[in-house]
Amino acid sequence: MPDLDLTEFAVDAAMKKGAAYAEARYEHQNAEQFIVKNGVLDALYVGEDQGIGIRVLVKGSLGFAATNLLTKSDVKAAVGDAISIARASRRKTPIRFAQEDAIVADWSVPEKKPLADVPVDEKIAELQGVDKELLGLGYKIAARYFQLSNNRIEKDFANSEGSRIRSYSPRLRVFYFLTLVNDGDVEQTHRNYGWSGGWEGIREWDLTNRVLEEARSMQTSLVQGKKSPEGKMDLVVGPQVAGIASHESCGHPTEADRVLGREASQAGKSFITPESIGTRVGSDLVNVVDDPTLEHAIAYYMYDDEGVRARRRYLYKEGKVHEFLHNRETASALRTRSNAASRAVNYNVEAIVRMANTFVEPKDHSLEELLEDVRFGVYMKSFMEWNIDDKRYNAKYAGRESYLVEDGEIKHPVRNTVIELTTPTFWSAVDAVGKDLEFEAGFCGKSDPGQALDASMGGPSMRLRNVYLR
Amino acid sequence: MEDIAHQIVERAVKLGAQDAVADVVTNRSYQIRFARNEPVISNAWRESTAWVFLVVNRRVLLSDIKDLSKVGPAVERLVKIAKTSQENPEYGGIARGPFRYARTRPDPKVIALDDGADHVEAAIHGALEEGAKECAGSFWKYDERHHLVSSNGVNAEDHRASLYLSIRAMLALESSGHGIACGTKLSQFKPEAAGRKAGRVAALSKDPKPGKPGRYTVVLDPLIFGSVTDNAVGRLSAWVVAAGLSPFGKKIGKRIASPALTLMEDGSADSIGRRKFDAEGVPTRRNVVVRRGILKTYLHNTSTAKRFKAKTTGNAGLVSPEPHAVFVEPGDWTKDEIFSEVKDGLWLTNTWYTRYQSYVTGDFSTIPRDGIFHIRKGEVVEAWKDIRVTDNLIRLLQNVVALSDKTEQMMWWGEVSIPNFVPYALAKDVGITRSAE
Numbered sequence: 040m041p042d043l044d045l046t047e048f049a050v051d052a053a054m055k056k057g058a059a060y061a062e063a064r065y066e067h068q069n070a071e072q073f074i075v076k077n078g079v080l081d082a083l084y085v086g087e088d089q090g091i092g093i094r095v096l097v098k099g100s101l102g103f104a105a106t107n108l109l110t111k112s113d114v115k116a117a118v119g120d121a122i123s124i125a126r127a128s129r130r131k132t133p134i135r136f137a138q139e140d141a142i143v144a145d146w147s148v149p150e151k152k153p154l155a156d157v158p159v160d161e162k163i164a165e166l167q168g169v170d171k172e173l174l175g176l177g178y179k180i181a182a183r184y185f186q187l188s189n190n191r192i193e194k195d196f197a198n199s200e201g202s203r204i205r206s207y208s209p210r211l212r213v214f215y216f217l218t219l220v221n222d223g224d225v226e227q228t229h230r231n232y233g234w235s236g237g238w239e240g241i242r243e244w245d246l247t248n249r250v251l252e253e254a255r256s257m258q259t260s261l262v263q264g265k266k267s268p269e270g271k272m273d274l275v276v277g278p279q280v281a282g283i284a285s286h287e288s289c290g291h292p293t294e295a296d297r298v299l300g301r302e303a304s305q306a307g308k309s310f311i312t313p314e315s316i317g318t319r320v321g322s323d324l325v326n327v328v329d330d331p332t333l334e335h336a337i338a339y340y341m342y343d344d345e346g347v348r349a350r351r352r353y354l355y356k357e358g359k360v361h362e363f364l365h366n367r368e369t370a371s372a373l374r375t376r377s378n379a380a381s382r383a384v385n386y387n388v389e390a391i392v393r394m395a396n397t398f399v400e401p402k403d404h405s406l407e408e409l410l411e412d413v414r415f416g417v418y419m420k421s422f423m424e425w426n427i428d429d430k431r432y433n434a435k436y437a438g439r440e441s442y443l444v445e446d447g448e449i450k451h452p453v454r455n456t457v458i459e460l461t462t463p464t465f466w467s468a469v470d471a472v473g474k475d476l477e478f479e480a481g482f483c484g485k486s487d488p489g490q491a492l493d494a495s496m497g498g499p500s501m502r503l504r505n506v507y508l509r
Numbered sequence: 510m511e512d513i514a515h516q517i518v519e520r521a522v523k524l525g526a527q528d529a530v531a532d533v534v535t536n537r538s539y540q541i542r543f544a545r546n547e548p549v550i551s552n553a554w555r556e557s558t559a560w561v562f563l564v565v566n567r568r569v570l571l572s573d574i575k576d577l578s579k580v581g582p583a584v585e586r587l588v589k590i591a592k593t594s595q596e597n598p599e600y601g602g603i604a605r606g607p608f609r610y611a612r613t614r615p616d617p618k619v620i621a622l623d624d625g626a627d628h629v630e631a632a633i634h635g636a637l638e639e640g641a642k643e644c645a646g647s648f649w650k651y652d653e654r655h656h657l658v659s660s661n662g663v664n665a666e667d668h669r670a671s672l673y674l675s676i677r678a679m680l681a682l683e684s685s686g687h688g689i690a691c692g693t694k695l696s697q698f699k700p701e702a703a704g705r706k707a708g709r710v711a712a713l714s715k716d717p718k719p720g721k722p723g724r725y726t727v728v729l730d731p732l733i734f735g736s737v738t739d740n741a742v743g744r745l746s747a748w749v750v751a752a753g754l755s756p757f758g759k760k761i762g763k764r765i766a767s768p769a770l771t772l773m774e775d776g777s778a779d780s781i782g783r784r785k786f787d788a789e790g791v792p793t794r795r796n797v798v799v800r801r802g803i804l805k806t807y808l809h810n811t812s813t814a815k816r817f818k819a820k821t822t823g824n825a826g827l828v829s830p831e832p833h834a835v836f837v838e839p840g841d842w843t844k845d846e847i848f849s850e851v852k853d854g855l856w857l858t859n860t861w862y863t864r865y866q867s868y869v870t871g872d873f874s875t876i877p878r879d880g881i882f883h884i885r886k887g888e889v890v891e892a893w894k895d896i897r898v899t900d901n902l903i904r905l906l907q908n909v910v911a912l913s914d915k916t917e918q919m920m921w922w923g924e925v926s927i928p929n930f931v932p933y934a935l936a937k938d939v940g941i942t943r944s945a946e
Contacts, residue, residue: 074828076752082828084571085587088657090556100548106555107575117555128628131547144892151941162592176762182753218753218869225869227753267852271743301544303645304677304687305922307878350537389550426897427861430874433944435874437866455866459897475584487542487647487675488923507945 045114046197049093052118054199058095058125060136061118062198064344065091071159072188075166078174079178083159090386093118097125099133101368105387119326131174137370137377139347142202146341147208150237152211153190157238162187166213169247174216176251178258182218182274187211194344202346210337210493212480213238217254220263227252227423233337233480233495240335244395256440260452264327267441267453269509271418273502274458274468275409275444278477280422280436281399281498286481288462289327290394290496292431293354293362294380297392306485307429311360315375321358321466328353329364331379331395337480337493340382346391347379354397358466366392379481384490391486402472409471409502411447417456419440419447428508435459446465457509468506473499510535514658517580520658521563524588528564529660530789531825533557533577536813537652541625544645546633548626552703562603562788562827563587567596571827592683601815603789604825606663610785610792611777615652615670618695622650622672631674632690632704632763637692641678641707648700649673651781663790671781672698675921677879678707683717683894685879686710687732687859691781691928692919704776710858710880711870720881720896720943726854727939728847728884733860733877735919735929738835740873741906742764742774743926745798745806747813754787756871756888757804757905765804769840774808775824776833780918780928784833793833796822802907808832835929840912845933847913849887856882856889860898861924862944869900874942900940911935 048064053061061243067089074081090107091114102125106117137374166185175185189211193368195503196204209233219226230253276284292309296302299313311318331340331349340349356498366381368394403409409417426439437455443448458465478497484490510533517531517805540552559574561584570591574583625648633644633858655667671693680684688703708723729737731804757765766772774791776784789811799804807817812823822866824830848856863875874897912932 079599080569080597081599082569082571082597083590083594085590086571087583088575090575101550102553103550103553104553108555108557109576113555117553120553120555122823124541124553127624127626128541128548128551130549132545134549151870158593159590160595181777182751184752187777191561216753216798225867227867227869299545300643300645301542301549303544303643303679304647304675308682310586310682312628385783387554387556389552424864424866424872424874426864426874426876429878431860433876433897434896437874459944461946464946465945484923487540489922 043495045070045109048111049118050197050199052115053095053122053424055141056118056122058305060199061093063093063293063431064386065195067193067427068456069191070188073163073187077183078167078170085359092365092386093121094389095121095125095456096134096348097122099124099135100128100130100218103389108112115373122148122159135371136367137353139377142342142346142348143206144342147206147341148235148339150209152238154191154211154237162290165241169250172247172312173250173254175302176419179220180217184216186214191392192344196344196346198346204342205347208340209237210235210504211339213246215250217257219254219257219394226257226261228257231480233493236335241455255499256331260440260454264452264454267456268443271507273413274506274508275413275418275500275502275506277420278475278498279479280367280419281501282479282496283309283328283422283425283436284434284465285319285397285399285498286394286496287355287427287433288431288465292435294362295363295365295373297367298363299372302485306489308428310432315360318360319358320360320463322469323357325352325355325358325469326400327355328400329397333396334384336396336478337394337495340464341471343381344383345377345381347377349379354380364392365396366390382492384492388490389489392495393432393485393492394477396495398478398496399475399501401470402475404471404473406473406475406500408471409479409500410444413444413447417453418444421454432462434462434465437460446508453495468503469501471502474500475499510654510656513577517559517643518563518658518660520581520584523586523652524585524608526563526588527564530562530657530658531602532560532788534560541629541648541651543629546644548629548677550724561587563591564600564797565591566598568592568594569597569600570594585699599816600843601812604663604791604811605661606790608660608663608790609794610665613783613785615668616694617671619670623652627675628674628700632674632700633787635701635704635707636678638674639705640710640712641680644676644680646674646676651840655769657786657790658946659790664785665790667785669784673920674700675701676704676709677706678704680711680715683769684711684714687879688716688730689919689921691920693779693781693783707754714892717881717892717894720893721942722942726851726937728851728856729921729934729936730858731917731933732921733857733932734934735925736860736863737905737932738772738837738929738931739925739927740800740830740902741833744886745808746830747807747809747817750807750814754868756869760804763804764802765903766799766802767909768802769912770906770909771797771799771838773836777835778834778836780834781920782834782928787825788827791821791825830869832927834927837879837912837916837931839916839932840913842911842913844913844933847911847933848884850911850935851884851887855886856884863924873898873902885916895943897942898939899942905936905939908936908938909934910937
């Protein structure tokens with residue numbers, strides 16, 4: 040561990056060199072990651088990463104420099120880089136940051152069973168145990184791919200306004216991908232679970248049963264699945280589909296940097312404009328929330344990477360655009376306050392506006408109640424393929440586990456049901472929201488250099504009336 | 510850095526590793542991001558990392574050491590962890606050196622470049638002159654030094670430097686174009702031309718109308734065709750095939766594309782992905798992966814080559830083989846002839862968010878972005894918006910009927926992950942869908 044006063048040293052050095060604002064973020068990450076492919080441990084990665092990133096505001100221009108060389112002279116050189124490239128910028132419109140209080144804090148995520156105390160062979164055995172149970176089903180599984188990663192992230196943040204925040208965040212994630220075949224037909228799935236905390240997360244997921252349930256549904260779909268009906272009909276979506284929709288067609292379009300055009304060349308812009316607050320995009324029942332303060336969610340944090348206290352954000356409320364995700368720069372541009380959405384994937388990249396844990400707020404229907412009122416339609420429990428355009432208006436979700444519903448009853452599996460709808464069409468069709476809130480983890484991609492960041496997304500089951508499916 | 514690479518490998522072997530590779534990388538890259546026609550941030554990096562691969566009794570371990578002042582204790586810890594790990598019965602070793610490498614050197618003018626502002630302004634100026642109102646993008650100076658040492662006699666170094674610029678020009682939210690400039694030499698680097706291309710497409714896509722679903726003959730601009738070839742060659746990694754993530758399993762010697770299509774993977778040729786050697790130290794070379802539509806080989810490292818009874822193609826990735834750069838053999842059509850061939854079809858200029866319903870079948874969809882144009886009798890008659898390509902990768906490759914006679918180097922955020930040298934392509938019967946009301 041280096042001298043932790045490097046953050047304050049870097050901030051002081053930047054201010055002495057003429058910065059109007061400076062911040063330094065030291066990160067130390069211990070990571071393990073491995074893949075069990077078709078039962079075999081493919082490779083084990085064990086890494087210890089550390090470094091410091093310095094961001095400065097000089098005459099209205101931002102400069103950022105990063106180094107993993109943690110002597111004072113190297114850090115001073117990086118500070119010099121940040122100052123000189125900011126000074127060389129030919130920006131005409133000065134960047135400003137919204138006002139924030141100075142924060143001094145120390146926070147951490149508790150671990151009942153610390154990740155560091157669990158030997159890696161125990162972690163490998165856990166996945167191989169799941170894999171063995173899966174093989175025991177006797178299905179023809181062409182490819183079995185399990186990946187486990189755990190990451191222990193320590194941060195030390197300081198800025199020139201007097202903030203000093205230290206944190207410790209342990210994270211655990213399992214991703215798996217299965218390929219089942221039957222009579223020349225193929226079904227594939229991917230699922231992703233995340234946890235902030237210790238090894239106890241693996242028990243919270245009930246991973247073995249979830250994987251077995253997924254494989255059984257794949258086999259049923261292969262053997263019994265029929266063509267999905269085409270036309271306008273009712274649709275009940277499961278939590279996984281509600282989650283991806285909340286992330287793609289609500290979270291992303293309400294990112295203020297995207298709204299303001301900063302991501303235009305990469306992740307794109309948004310159909311939402313600065314004037315869209317209060318505009319209707321869904322039915323009154325639609326509340327979509329982004330909340331970094333959900334305990335044990337993989338994107339849990341107490342303060343963001345600009346030192347702003349985290350809070351719940353209502354992005355869509357009662358079907359209307361309610362709030363954008365902001366960092367201090369976008370908040371200033373839109374004359375509001377940051378709501379602590381600024382995050383970076385590591386020390387060596389700038390913090391930008393990001394979602395955390397995004398979900399449809401649950402209401403009170405059971406799944407049975409959602410289905411019982413459907414005369415003819417589809418229950419799409421989960422999806423495989425998905426995408427959305429870069430203005431976040433045209434989305435597609437192709438079903439993985441789906442069933443035909445007639446007179447309120449689930450009949451038989453249907454294959455590859457496609458939802459291809461605009462964002463307002465999708466959310467406006469919601470006429471009932473369930474109470475079975477579930478989350479899955481994901482990697483959210485944005486920025487250049489690309490930052491694939493921990494996020495989670497979720498929701499309860501929802502019923503949509505009279506939407507076109509094929 | 511050479512000393513550190515040697516220290517790591519020697520220490521690992523002394524502690525019991527049979528195979529060890531250390532690639533010490535010094536990164537001094539620099540970037541300007543811009544949006545709304547001006548810089549939004551400039552970034553600079555001073556990083557040194559040792560990427561480490563070691564094998565103890567077929568137990569495979571990967572790591573990166575960031576604190577290069579303490580490599581001894583770090584290697585001791587890694588070997589200790591490797592010894593407690595599990596054997597990988599599929600592990601097939603690393604290549605035996607020494608090797609001879611090409612004597613390429615980076616352009617000193619690229620190395621000396623310490624301010625990219627003129628290039629950013631040239632690109633923006635070009636786009637605005639063509640009619641765009643708002644530009645965003647990134648300028649990069651990539652500058653990396655590698656020193657790779659392996660326990661099998663490899664001792665190699667490589668200084669890789671290049672320039673890259675990506676610009677998206679917008680007339681309005683739904684009227685945009687994208688341009689790419691890149692090169693390993695300053696003289697090759699044409700940011701203004703990239704801006705002009707983006708600006709022209711943006712201006713041409715003014716007032717787009719909702720597109721109509723159907724099956725169309727489509728002209729694929731190099732940027733979107735680069736996405737297709739990047740997807741295809743990326744899924745030829747032998748490891749990806751074995752993981753069930755490719756439609757090309759068991760298809761060696763079979764037709765996977767039209768006879769018009771020959772695809773080569775080549776890390777040794779001039780591109781911004783050029784490198785002298787792969788992650789095992791094997792010299793990079795030209796691999797014909799698809800010849801006139803027939804799949805000739807997967808991409809291999811030593812380990813996958815052994816499993817597939819083939820030879821390494823110089824594409825390690827120590828776990829998964831990976832392509833370095835893709836070259837499409839140009840066709841014999843001019844660009845104008847390709848457009849003239851379209852009686853009633855589309856011209857797509859870019860895409861993003863390519864996702865698969867099944868990697869094994871290759872069923873996928875992707876969303877065209879930037880200029881989408883309806884063509885009749887070779888002429889643009891209307892700009893479109895809000896469509897999706899919904900098709901199958903192999904079917905799309907087989908439906909390529911013509912290629913233009915010049916290629917351009919494309920690489921772009923997310924979609925074209927490595928340099929792809931691609932011409933304009935004409936594909937028939939491409940599936941187009943759109944959102945329902």
